[in-house]
Amino acid sequence: MTALDITVIGAGIFGLWQAFELARRGHAVTLREAMPEAESGGSSRYAGAMLAPYCEAEAAPDVVKSLGLEGLALWQAVFPHVTQRGSLVVAAARDMTELRRFARMTEAHESIDAARLGDLEPDLGGRFGSGLYFPTEAHVSTRHALAALRAAIRQHGGRLVFGEPVAEPVWTAAPAGGVVIDCRGIAARGDLAELRGVRGEMAVVRTEEVRLSRPVRLLHPRFPLYIVPWGENQYMIGATVIEREDFGAVTLRSALDLLGTAYAVHPAFGEAEVLELSAGVRPAFPDNVPKIVVRGRRLMVNGAYRHGYLMAPAMARIAADLLETGARHPEIVVDW
Ligand SMILES: Cc1cc2nc3c(=O)[nH]c(=O)nc-3n(C[C@H](O)[C@H](O)[C@H](O)COP(=O)(O)OP(=O)(O)OC[C@H]3O[C@@H](n4cnc5c(N)ncnc54)[C@H](O)[C@@H]3O)c2cc1C
The missing domain is CATH 3.50.50.60 (FAD/NAD(P)-binding domain)
Structure with a gap:
């Protein structure tokens, strides 16, 4: 044409x-x-x-999953630096109902025990009794x-x-x-x-004390959050979902939730340097x-x-x- x-x-x-x-x-x-x-x-x-069509399907309509699967394949076809190591979902022992609910709402995952979790991410060995592994997901x-x-x-x-x-x-x-x-x-x-704005706050930290190679989502009834390895010993911790069009600085409470999540996933994050606390506004219909x-x-x-x-x-x-x-x-x- x-x-x-x-x-x-x-x-x-x-x-x-x-x-x-x-x-x-x-x-x-x-x-x-x-x-x-x-x-x-x-x-x-x-x-x-995160390029996570299956995890996102927990709360998103089918079209997001189907076009997300296409998106994942296109990223993989075009860019060599897509990290294809899947994603992990874990929860504290008291939040096992959240993990079971997440498993019911999603597909293409394996239920894993503590030993398998330790094989996948050695630094998480012994920290969680069970989890879900989504092997075909990726991140950039x-x-x-x-x-x-x-x-x-x-x-x-x-x-x-x-x-x-x-x-x-x-x-x-x-x-x-x-x-x-x-x-x-x-x-x-x-x-x-x-169109409305949905505020998302995030942190970036750097540490050599913890090594994670794939996104880890920590389920929680009030603030489910995640950690994504960004390379060079940096980890992105995200993200709040606040119905507000506010580009302002990250609040103390959000910073506590974000950094507390990293600490809950592994206490060695306590020694990490905080490089950035930022907020973005997601456009949404x-x-x-x-x-x-x-x-x-x-x-x-x-x-x-x-x-x-x-x-x-x-x-x-x-x-x-x-x-x-x-x-x-x-x-x-x-x-x-
Ligand atoms: C904390 C956080 C975590 C997230 N995590 C994920 C994730 O893991 N996976 C995922 O898929 N999505 C994630 N998202 C969502 C994703 O970031 C958004 O959906 C996406 O950024 C929206 O992209 P956009 O291109 O529509 O808008 P934007 O990224 O906001 O880009 C708009 C661009 O337009 C420019 N612009 C505005 N006005 C003008 C003008 N008049 N002239 C010229 N340029 C202009 C702006 O400067 C900007 O560069 C996350 C979002 C946040 C905030």
């Missing part, structure tokens, strides 16, 4: 995957981002970047993945422009006859009445399922909620198919 002239706005995980997918299909892509390159990425900078190192996507767009001939916010109304950013794909995340809520909102030659790809990394590759594929063939995914593509 004839190459399209496409402007993508926003270099978070949705915008980057959109620009990458369209550039590798041979379209003329310009990606425009408000922030300087080193600070770009919006809420995508703070994600654990967040900020390396964002940088790798930017490099891949450039390799495919895409143009990246940083440090210049696109002025409202953003659809005028397209050259005559071109297409605009608006991936501004929560910054697009002025144009998407139903009322059903927490992302959408491609179509208005003529403008697409708004938004509402990633807790699944931006998981869903971005499939969302990019669906948007590209829509532009090239008019094919519409019934649960994802909606008219404005």
Whole structure:
């Protein structure tokens, strides 16, 4: 087909995957981002970047699992630095009902005992009596993945422009006859009445005293949290889910919950250096399922909620198919 002239706005995980997918299909892509390159990425900078379609299905609709499975496969096909070591779910002895509930709500896991847990993660040996192992899940190192996507767009001939916010109304950013794909995340809520922000706080710590090679979720009736190895002895601890559009500093209570989780998973985290305490705002629609909102030659790809990394590759594929063939995914593509 004839190459399209496409402007993508926003270099978070949705915008980057959109620009990458369209550039590798041979379209003329310009990606425009408000922030300087080193600070770009919006809420995508703070994600654990777990690619966990089965674990997320505990609280997400089927379409998130099915497009998440596609997303996981696309990440694996395209990027060499996806860490394919599965994920672990554990709970304290008093929270075994949570573990049983999680097992009932999910699939593709093995129930494991303390010995198997110790085989998988030696530093967790003896710390938990049982758990769930999801062998086919994966994760990426967040900020390396964002940088790798930017490099891949450039390799495919895409143009990246940083440090210049696109002025409202953003659809005028397209050259005559071109297409605009608006991936501004929560910054697009002025144009998407139903979009809301869900605050997520996280910590990054560094320690050589604990070694974990895969994400570990610690179930808890009030604050289920997780630890993701980010490489170089760094661990991301996440994340709160607070119904507020608040970019402000992490609260003391959230910091206690986040850091307490790491300590509960392994007391040696008590000696870790705290490198960062940050908050991101996840964009979400009322059903927490992302959408491609179509208005003529403008697409708004938004509402990633807790699944931006998981869903971005499939969302990019669906948007590209829509532009090239008019094919519409019934649960994802909606008219404005
Ligand atoms: C703590 C935390 C943990 C998470 N963990 C996971 C996880 O493990 N797995 C997972 O799949 N998801 C996770 N998520 C969710 C994921 O991070 C989000 O779904 C995702 O970041 C949303 O991406 P986005 O590209 O839509 O928006 P954003 O990442 O916010 O990107 C929007 C971009 O648009 C830019 N922009 C805004 N306005 C303009 C303008 N006028 N002109 C140009 N550029 C503009 C912004 O600067 C920004 O770079 C997590 C989120 C948080 C907060």
